[in-house]
Amino acid sequence: MASAQNVILAGNPGTGKTHIAIGLGLKACMQGYKVFFTTVHRLLTQLRESHAERTLRQVEAQFEKYDPVICDEFGYVSFDKQGAELLFNRLSLRTGRKSTIITTNPGFDRREEIFGDSVLTAAPVDRLTHKAYLIDMNGESYRLKETGQMMGEK
Numbered sequence: 740m741a742s743a744q745n746v747i748l749a750g751n752p753g754t755g756k757t758h759i760a761i762g763l764g765l766k767a768c769m770q771g772y773k774v775f776f777t778t779v780h781r782l783l784t785q786l787r788e789s790h791a792e793r794t795l796r797q798v799e800a801q802f803e804k805y806d807p808v809i810c811d812e813f814g815y816v817s818f819d820k821q822g823a824e825l826l827f828n829r830l831s832l833r834t835g836r837k838s839t840i841i842t843t844n845p846g847f848d849r850r851e852e853i854f855g856d857s858v859l860t861a862a863p864v865d866r867l868t869h870k871a872y873l874i875d876m877n878g879e880s881y882r883l884k885e886t887g888q889m890m891g892e893k
Contacts, residue, residue, distance in 0.1 A: 743806075743833075745871035746840045753880025756842035760809050763840055767807055775805035778812045779826070786825040802829055807838035814843045827864075834866040841867065 746763065748756040764774040789798040833839055
């Protein structure tokens with residue numbers, strides 16, 4: 740956290756991305772850091788509501804107090820232009836100053852599928868991934884494996 744590097748956990752569903760992100764957050768808490776955990780959908784809803792209510796600066800100030808911010812489920816919900824701008828402006832402001840941990844199923848190389856506009860997202864994604872730890876979490880789903888084992892026991 741002290742080096743303000745981002746962590747991107749990308750891979751198939753059920754491979755432990757959220758589990759690892761929570762573990763990193765707990766470790767940061769034990770070291771005295773303030774941690775904020777949210778899904779990207781929840782964060783985007785909060786940003787849109789605060790933008791409409793003209794309280795976005797207050798949300799930004801609160802958002803900046805955390806190190807790290809954990810954004811789970813990146814890429815599950817596609818964004819419109821306003822949503823992408825709101826989200827990435829907040830995340831980009833943290834670059835080089837505060838750590839952000841992101842979990843995502845599709846990798847950032849497939850950003851057009853998530854955001855619809857590669858031009859709009861190129862610079863923010865470049866900032867998020869610059870000097871970040873990019874961790875490939877592709878593999879078998881632990882959930883499917885556990886379900887298979889449970890079904891085999893019956």
